Amino acid sequence: MSYNIAVAGKGGSGKTTVASLVVRYLRKNGLGPILAVDADPNANLGESLGLSVRHTVGAIIATFNEEKINIPPGITKEAYLEFKLNDAVVESKGLDLVTMGRGEGPACYCYPNLLLRKFMDIMAGNYRYIVLDNEAGMEHLSRRTTQNIDELLLVSNHSVKGVRTIARIKELVDELKLVVKRQSVIMNMVPDGIDPQVREEMTRLGIQTAAAVPLDDPVGEFDMAMNPLLDLPECRATKAVDTLMAELLQNKVSA
Numbered sequence: 001m002s003y004n005i006a007v008a009g010k011g012g013s014g015k016t017t018v019a020s021l022v023v024r025y026l027r028k029n030g031l032g033p034i035l036a037v038d039a040d041p042n043a044n045l046g047e048s049l050g051l052s053v054r055h056t057v058g059a060i061i062a063t064f065n066e067e068k069i070n071i072p073p074g075i076t077k078e079a080y081l082e083f084k085l086n087d088a089v090v091e092s093k094g095l096d097l098v099t100m101g102r103g104e105g106p107a108c109y110c111y112p113n114l115l116l117r118k119f120m121d122i123m124a125g126n127y128r129y130i131v132l133d134n135e136a137g138m139e140h141l142s143r144r145t146t147q148n149i150d151e152l153l154l155v156s157n158h159s160v161k162g163v164r165t166i167a168r169i170k171e172l173v174d175e176l177k178l179v180v181k182r183q184s185v186i187m188n189m190v191p192d193g194i195d196p197q198v199r200e201e202m203t204r205l206g207i208q209t210a211a212a213v214p215l216d217d218p219v220g221e222f223d224m225a226m227n228p229l230l231d232l233p234e235c236r237a238t239k240a241v242d243t244l245m246a247e248l249l250q251n252k253v254s255a
Contacts, residue, residue, distance in 0.1 A: 002035070002124040003252065004148060006132040006180075009155035010165035014188040016040070017219060018155050019133040020048040020229040021241040023095065026129050027230065031249075032094030035127040037120060040135040043099045046090065050228025055087045056101025057119070085119050095230075096127070150253055152183045158190050158215075160201045167205040181253040184210035184244070191215050211244040213237050 007019040019036070026034050038045035038053075046053040064081055071080045090097040098119070124130065132149075154169055156162035166185055173180050187194060190212045194202075202209070216237035222229055232238060 002127045002130045003150050004124075004130045004132065005151040005153065006134060006149045007153045007155060008134045008169055009188075010157065010162045013155045013157040013162055013165075014213075015155040016045055016048055016133050017223070017229065018153065018186060018188060018213065018241065019045060019131055021232075021238060022153070022245060023049060023131050024230050024232065024238065025242050025245045026131070027094055030094075031129060033127050033129075034095045035120075035123060035130045036095065036097045037130060037132045038097065038099040039132055041100065042135070043101055045133045046097055046099055047226065048223075048229050049095070049097060050230055051090045051092060051095075051097045053090055053097065053099045056099045057085060057088050058101035060084055060088055082119065082122070089123075098123075149178070149180045150182065151248055152180045154183060154185045155188050156185065157188055158195065158198060160198055163198060163201045163205065163207060166207060170207075182248075184248065186210060186244070187212045189213065189215045210248075211240050213240045 005022060007015045007022065009015040023034060023036050026032065036045060036049060036051075041058070043053065043056065061081070064084065071077060075083075088098050090099075120130065120132075152173070154166045156166045170183060173183065185207055187198075187209045191214075194209075194212060214236040216235050218232060218235040219229070219237050222232050
């Protein structure tokens with residue numbers, strides 16, 4: 001059974017970068033096979049990992065609905081669609097990627113989310129770890145894309161607004177009674193220590209950070225050059241994520 005790690009947070013918090021560095025840690029330590037899932041309609045996890053996405057779940061569904069497809073005898077439409085979804089899997093050594101992409105219509109992602117969740121359930125037995133990069137904000141939670149999660153990494157940028165978003169996400173997890181075994185808050189892009197105002201807001205909301213990831217030049221330089229973060233050399237940001245993941249995986253949560 002796979003160990004499921006989901007990354008969520010406010011837009012601009014750097015959650016895709018954190019998700020990529022989590023995948024980097026797992027692959028570097030030989031903890032594959034790994035399935036990375038880009039559940040953000042504004043998909044860019046593939047670029048961050050250096051994997052080329054040809055088909056997305058949303059595009060496959062749209063094509064399936066728009067075209068008259070001759071389904072082979074003896075197979076249902078749903079089963080054939082699930083078969084076609086295999087085209088959305090980008091394979092590489094020890095690491096595969098599935099990208100959700102857009103929905104059936106403007107701002108419509110419900111059906112792709114439903115299929116993605118079902119598809120992940122089917123594929124889960126093939127991977128040791130699944131890393132799910134969610135869309136910004138809380139919509140994925142209300143649609144229950146993020147469920148049956150072992151580790152929920154809540155990423156905030158170095159701001160009061162980011163901290164408040166994390167507080168709302170934590171409230172929503174409780175409200176929807178999602179199956180999330182452990183939540184860990186990551187303060188990302190921290191310049192030189194956490195600002196007193198940000199720390200004060202964290203105290204007021206009862207939020208503690210599991211890790212503070214420094215604002216690190218090599219990460220920005222790799223991103224600007226479109227180089228995969230999997231190849232990022234050791235730096236302050238990678239050390240922070242590596243230390244957190246080593247601690248979390250050493251003390252895995254159980255049912």
